[in-house]
Amino acid sequence: MIDWSHTAFTIAVILGSCLTLAGMLIWVERRLLGVWQERYGPNRLGPGGCLQSLADMIKIFTKEDWIPPFADKAVFVITPAIVVITALMSFAVVPIAPSFVVADLNVGVMFFLAMSSLAAYSVIIGGWASNNKFAFLGSLRAIAQLLSYEVFMGISLMGAVLLAGSFNLSDIVEAQRHQWFVIPQFLGFLGFFMAGLAEAHRTPFDMPEAEAELVAGYHSEYSGMKFGMFFVGEYLSILLLSAMTVILFFGGWHGPWLPPMVWFAVKMFGFIALIILIRAAWPRFRFDQLLSFGWKVVMPLALVNLLVTGGVVLWRAG
């Protein structure tokens, strides 16, 4: 049956490293942005400023936790938890090394998609419960954006599923022993990565929280640790996006010489850095451009990719 001690150990390691990494990413992002914008970034606290996240945490914990009187209280309080819970739940199916995974589900890919579609509720309901017009505008944008890009996300990763012949994430990684799926599935990778950025509402797809237009978008009314949860949730979804890209298209833990877990971490960090570089380099889209780009460019490409992949798989099978 289930080896409980191994499962508990896996859960502890994954949960612990996810939360620590999500916290540390706050510092990593600010330092990397500093490097690319030719300035220092936070460099005072601890060696290289690496304790900055700790200082931020202390500050955020001691802030007044205020619920606006005009807000819908129950929903307002639940919302920040949804982001973090759905992101952490998704990590349950992420295989970091061979047999180092909490739940080796047969429908791992579907589980990931299900959790990312539930994560949309935090943004939508959070903006609505705040009862603030900027927050509400943010969540209206979020609905259109998340729903559209969820569709491409599913379609563009189906190519990898077809090639591996399984929805199980460990099987998908195992199928990439000799060739990473990014080579036959380059279009799928581009579509997935873009959709993932939109799902995590990162630049250039961060219209739901565009500071220049909407104060802070859907989390304008949140303060203290509730805001902190949204913040940590966003970094968790960056981690998740990097992890899923590595698993689906970049061979997961496979690589020469180094142990599997190290390879996984190295590849994942590469994608985290890429996501931060994108934020440093690109302005955000206009909202109508975002939607028409999604439906008129990414969607057809993803469908063609799926069609061709299916054809090739059938042809090979004879």
Added chain:
Amino acid sequence: METLFYIAAAVTLLATLRVITHVHAVHALLYLVVALIALSLIFYLLGAEFAAALEIIIYGGAIMVLFIFVVMLLGPLAVEQERTWLTPGAWVGPSILALVLLGEVGYLIVAGDLPAISIQEPRQKAVSIALFGPYIIGVELASMLLLPGLIGAYHLGRRLSSEAR
């Protein structure tokens, strides 16, 4: 496993009850989301993991989001309206219909000749083969139904040229 099933079933029933009795439309829909998630857990416990995942992705993640999107725009006035509509008299019709169903279920349980539910695990492959094999016409009909919807939405949402206005 059986305990898990009963917990999930209880959550489903309670959440569904709140969907009907809640005067606040958005809260009612959130309860519906909870009911759908609990239902998906029941599917999973019965061995239909693929259906469980689809339940959350399609119903929980896409359709309910659209429902909430529309209902969110109603504003606070809708709550008062709903309160006036949810009178005790409104319960009579649905209650009678529900009682008929309850009677049927009770009869089936007492009579005891239920067809045994064979829990063979319907893997993704089996589902796909069934969908694109014997039920291919149903799938095609559904997609033909969705296409006019898509075209209609495009027609309603198109940008009018200056002369047409």
